[in-house]
Amino acid sequence: MTDNQGDPRHLETLDRDLERYSNLELASSYVSRPMVGPGISLVFVLLAGIAAMLFFGQETNSFIVVVAACLGAYMALNIGANDVANNMGPAVGAGALSMGSAIAIAVVFESAGALIAGGDVVSTIAKGIIAPESMGTVDVFIWAMMAALLSAALWVNLATWVGAPVSTTHSVVGGVMGAGIAAAGFAAVNWPTMSAIAASWVISPVLGGLIAAGFLWLIKSKIIYREDKIAAARTWVPILVGIMAGAFATYLALKGLKKIIKIDMPTALLIGAVLGVVIWAIMIPVIRKQSEGLENRNKSLKVLFGIPLVVSAALLCFAHGANDVANAVGPLAAIVQASQSGTFGDTISIPIWVMIIGAFGISFGLFLFGPKLIKMVGGQITKLNPMRAYCVALSAAITVIIASWLGLPVSSTHIAVGGVFGVGFFREWDAERRIRNARLTMPDRTSFTPEERKRRKLVRRSHFMTILAAWVITVPAAATLSAAIFYLINTVMA
Template identity: 45%
Template sequence: MDFRFLDKDLDKVANAESAGVYSTRPLLRLGLALTFAAAVTVTGAVATGAGGSWMLAAGLMVGAFLALSIGANDVANALGPAFGAGAVSMRAGLVSVALAEIAGALTAGARVSETLSTGILRPELVAGGGTAPVMPAVMLAAMLAAALWIWLATWAGAPVSTTHAIVGGIAGAGVARWGLDAPHWAGVARIAMGWVASPLIAAVIGAALLAFLRARIHHAPDRIAAAMRWLPRVVGAGAAVLAAYALTLWGAPGRPALALAPVALTSVAAWWATRARMRSQRMAGLRPREATERLFGPSLIAAALLIGFGHGANDVGNVVAPLAAIARAGDVGAALPAAPVWLATGALGFALGAALYGRRLVRMVGSRITRLNPARALCVSLATALVLLGATWLGLPVSTTHVAVGGVFGVGFYREWDERRTQRSQREALPPEELHRRRLVRRTAVLRTLAAWAVTVPISGSLAAAIAWAMG
């Protein structure tokens, strides 16, 4: 018997089985997503005692879809730079960021959720009177409008935000139901100011970090030694910020010394762990530039976890606030009794969306950003994380994507300025066309991004108003 034919036949069977498994992966992901949506619907209805409410069932389905979409899209902002730099594998990175998302949503998501619940529409409409039962319809219309607009914008390739869409949808549906006096315009203005300020602050922080790293590491005589000295300190400072933030959420001890102790311990532990990880990197045979970039890996991992925590804490309100309002059906209390259920729903949706659908976006973002320079990616990541934590502490719903874009623009504009400053004599001899070509930030990209941000609120508000009017 000729075993060659048997081996070939076995290989064909094995290849056919592998192809079958690979081809069923999209169906498997879809099945898991639908199973999650169904489980959320049943569990939420049972937990709130509103199993017969069709509006709650519809809201839960749309909320599950939103949570999965947010987790799938925004995980790239956190994990892309670290994965692209080779600091972490895809599987380990997705699991780590997903856990950070869950931790942020469960421990720090209530503040932003409260702002979305009570800071957009007037409290008297939300909390009492004969109009209170209308609130579930308003929130359902807002969620449907946000989901529709996010889908259309994604199809068109426009960088829009679920946060902006939800805020615009709530305001628009409220206007359709109760008139122009329904929105709490001062609260809406406060949220909008956060949208404007957060990318600008991220741009300033990103530029400042890049200037610091260039001064301390890039221009140092020994880049490797400088990176070993300064990068762990940067991570330790970020860990101290996160620890201080956690203390403000969970209640800091009465004595300042007791409050500073856990912050200092967290900072030292992060510094030590980063330094140990950097020492374990193999630098033999690498050029100084390559070795320096590899040393940025642990810092990028720490920044990814910070962004994951901040994103989970800030964006979970996009799901929690509408669902809590629908479930309460006008029985509003300051304590938000259903909030733990919805916080868990959003947290698990974020994690599952990242695990099921985040790989492609992470790979794309990682190859685009970190292939150029991990140092710049670290500046953007840390700026994004710090702004997200600050906004969540203030209770302001901001967009993770827009904050990250602001950081990218800030780093790019700083590089342009630094190049003009250091190469002034060389640039004076160049023609205007060459100077225009050497711009590191495309002005058309800035204008396109600003236009997408500007139209999201009015379009989502108009869609929500139309849906609320159609629902009667």
Template identity: 40%
Template sequence: MLIFLAIVTGFAMAFAIGANDVANSMATAVGAKAITPKQAVIIASILEFLGAVLFGSHVTLTIVKGIVKPQVITQPEILIAGGFAALISSSIWILAATIWGMPVSTTHSIVGGMAGFGIAASGWDAVNWKVMISIVSSWILSPLAGGLLAYSVFKLISFLILRRPSPAKAVKKVGPILIWITFFIIVYLFGVKTLKIGQTNSIWSATIIATTAAIGGYFTLRKYYRIRTKDYELVESIFKRLQIMTSCYVSFSHGANDVANAVGPLAVIYWVIRTGVISPKVEVPIWVLALGGFGISVGVLLLGYRVMKTIGRDITQLNNTRGFCIDFSTASTVLISSVLGLPVSTTHIVVGSVVGVGVARGVEVVNVGVLKNIILSWLATVPLAAGLSALLFKFLVKVI
């Protein structure tokens, strides 16, 4: 019964992530009209699932093991109640924030939820503050890193292509290099993290695939160069294709990174119920990751379409070069964080990347207290989710 409830709660959380959070990964591509909302929903649901199943275990373990010290919690019932409290409080907070249109991070919510039950169960010592501080610093550093990367990528594209006397000629030359870099990063990280084929093999595979793609890109660019009508149209059409790739890359990495928010506590509950012991190391079964991925995909399919349609209609001034910079930077930051085992927030990295391109005079960005909202949500999410989780824990521990 408890396992069933844990599955339902974990699925609900994954569904909420899919419904609300996934659009962040595809928003700029839909906004820049690189893909339609329908295509975005289909692509996102498949890739989020694959990312979650193939790529998700590492971050899941970081959250489960890192925030609450297992040795402090001695009774299995406490850990089960805590897992439920963390999951339910996060789901409620995300749902409430979604209704209010508040920019909260699912990652922040679950970290707060875990910390809340830990404190309620065994006091302040239950929380591994060293890990907590490193996570908190990653929340500050990740948007900064996303912003800096987006700024640099946009400036580089500006310098190498957009500001040239003939941008079409420049993109013909630089395009294959950009294709090479994009493919290299994706394949390299895929090799290291997903296939786990080691550094050397990953570098070789990435080099071969990226070189093939760049050669293919070179001939395609030559063809497009001959039939072009306007220089900037050619440039945009190239970045449109690259942006579709980077959006897929964002979606995949989002699935890998954020599935932990839904299935982390579920993995703890399942482990404790099944084994009856509290282990410092909690294995995450593949079906748990698949359940998380499935929940995200269902969320995207059922509610994501409406959200993406709104985005496609609302963001009218974004073009493909700027969208590519935002997507590429977001994906790279999320994936690198995933490799380092840091549970970062995709929302904040997207924001950092948008601001980065804005600072580089690439896009006009609305203020409307948006930046203030980021800081507010930043500050509010963890204590609120923790408080709610602590209250729920006090109740659940008596029931279970």
């Protein structure tokens, strides 16, 4: 028998076989990649259910708690996939953070906000949307909360899939309202509260957009359009960073630390003012040192806004974790309390294990599915740079402060996305203004056809209409879905 392994024809056959296996491996990897996220998510949901079973296996209604824990984990995954993108999107779109760094920072600060400063007391019926006495029995209340939780999670999942950032809090509100109507009729709904929430659909994005546009105008007029941009930046960047520090100190004092210490509005404003002045004084020599050797052009200015932008994104994530997570897992906490005590009241305390499910679920959801919405918010609505993204982050903090002062319910999602739109539409207006001014001196070089003017729009209208439509239908869509789920559960369990 002869050894033909050295035969060139044998080697060619071996190469072809190896290439086939290599191509098969690549194809298998490509096909299986879309299944990795859902697979890990399913494992997390099951682990949440197993953990609930271990903790409450001896309880009378342990099965209900296990199912509710799975639904809460599913909701938390969707919060991470959709809501967190609004905080990190501008920093990523501006190039101040890579996608990996943004996800790492968001995971740490969202989890810290949820676990350290997460709201310890929330309304059992999602901020008083439904009168508790209208629910009748504990079983009806539990089915209503389950329907609300599942419908909100399904709606946010759908919105993430189509690429629309929506408010998870509004989704929960819609779910609770729909289940409440299905259980007890329209009279059970607190319509004044619902009217205030509906008003926030307009107030949140408009206020956020106006404030972001106002700060961009300030940066352009005081720094970008100046003859000596670097000298102007040395004066104004410390002031802007001081304003940011003061705004976030006030924001966190009001919203992010309420579990640790209760602070009223005047005290929070005083804390913000003092810290803002301190940071302004510290930043003067820092910016002077950082600006040494920079060329007198717009690109150099981006360096000076990079670190403040990253810090603001991290603080937004902390405040979001402290507030919105509690609202989203509130129905889960209500189910747990009702199952254990057999009663339901106006307020409940969120158990630590529920907050852990929320914190870890957000982290997994952001890591697995967040990049899609981060890219959309950060780069597909309008082009962002560090100055523009900084205006968006600053407007988010200031808008929440103003809304708290006025007693208006607002959505962090709507504020952040409204800020992005505000920056984009201001840039369009500013470009048109400069073209009109230039046309007075060079009419032949600055005339555009209608098609060219449409092409030069700086905000993508398709995304604007998609997001606006998603915002408008979030509450009614979640309510309709929740009512249908409640009828199904009630029919099966009856």
